[in-house]
Amino acid sequence: MDNKYLSLLIDFVLLAIVVVASLHPKFPFYKHWKKAGAGLLATVIFFILWVELFAHLGIWSFDERFTIGVHVGWIPLEEVLFLVIVIYTGMFVYFALNQISEKDRLFPHQEVISSVLIIVLLIAGLYYKEKVYTGAAFLLLAIFLTFQMLKLRPRYMGRFYSTFALLFIPLLIVDGFRTGAFVNGEIVHYNDEQNLNLRLGTIPLENICFVFLLMVMPVTIWEWLEDYFYYRSR
Template sequence: MLHYTYLLINFFTVIICFVFSFHPKIKFNRHFSAFFKAALMVALVFIFWDIWFTKRGVWWFNDTYLLGIRVYNLPIEEILFFFCIPFSCIFTYFCLDQFFKLDWKPLPEKIFVIISIVSSVGIAFYFHDKIYTFITFLSTAVSMFTLYFVLKSRWIGKASFIYLVLMPGFLLVNGILTGTGLESPIVNYNPQDFMGIRMLTIPIEDTVYGYEMILWNIYLFQKLKRNEQN
């Protein structure tokens, strides 16, 4: 039964959101095509990142909790992760954006983005010898700069608030993956490659990694959804 652990984490992460996607007041199912196209584009980048980090030994996976099916040395469950987690996050973003007005005023959002970019760059270069920390914070800074200043995305403040709302779920899912409640972690990290600061058992870098992934999913989902409606 332990071999199904990671698979079940993915399943329970997505199942409630999937069922409610068909609710007549939500109708998220109408946008499945836009979601899967967006998720695939983002997943390809993050899966490549995952393969590279796994090969370098930045992190590795405990076979006790896996089915044993691997693609380029990545467990199939890890690949599904890049679709299940974004689905739940995009579904939540879609619902909250549909029923509540969460948009930020331009100045506070711009200040937030600038502070986030400067802080991320500072952390990246301060911990330049920690590859997970360096790449995660630097790429997030580049992503935020690109999304806000180049692509003129004016929903980053709203998305950041919703990501905060999702944090209890993030702590639950990533907590289990990193060892909370288990005899040993499903995902193990090389202590030489990250800061060593953890939320429960979760490296702080994971929260930033997830944040960057969701920002790009939101951007592409919204763009593809608009294209489908035109």
């Protein structure tokens, strides 16, 4: 198979799997597509703008050998699909965990976990702010979690942390493919002058924060909409 179709094929296969799974009667995520879709759309737009900016500044670049040449601005179609897949998968798994068990084992610890993350990310983000990707990934996630804790006071973050832990290894595999772990070349290239140049295999450390924010933002929007319309209807 021509390399330029490989990434697109994997995107479509992954998307098909998670969409079909979300139609299962035991996990009827499709019934929540309206509110969840609002969270997905808002998050996709935000991250497309982020990646557009980084691509324009030369912080990220894409190997055209692995793309079909269709772009959204500076971003290949394959990267946009990757964003959609990660968001949709995260939301579906989060929903499925809620369906499987009502007990949230991390609920008693969610504020401690979030507080530690905020402190560590703020310190590291400010210290390395001259590295654009590092500063942006660390500080944006820290700011988002701070807003969430102080303003929204979520009761679902324990469940989200469980979701992220469950998906961590699959996400590493998918991101490893994008960063050259399984193919001869990097589909996405990162300018190491703008990150810490610390990698999990081939994956920049900052990608963990990027994907975490990519997953937590739509869940937060979705849960806020659920609460808003619930209390509005009472």
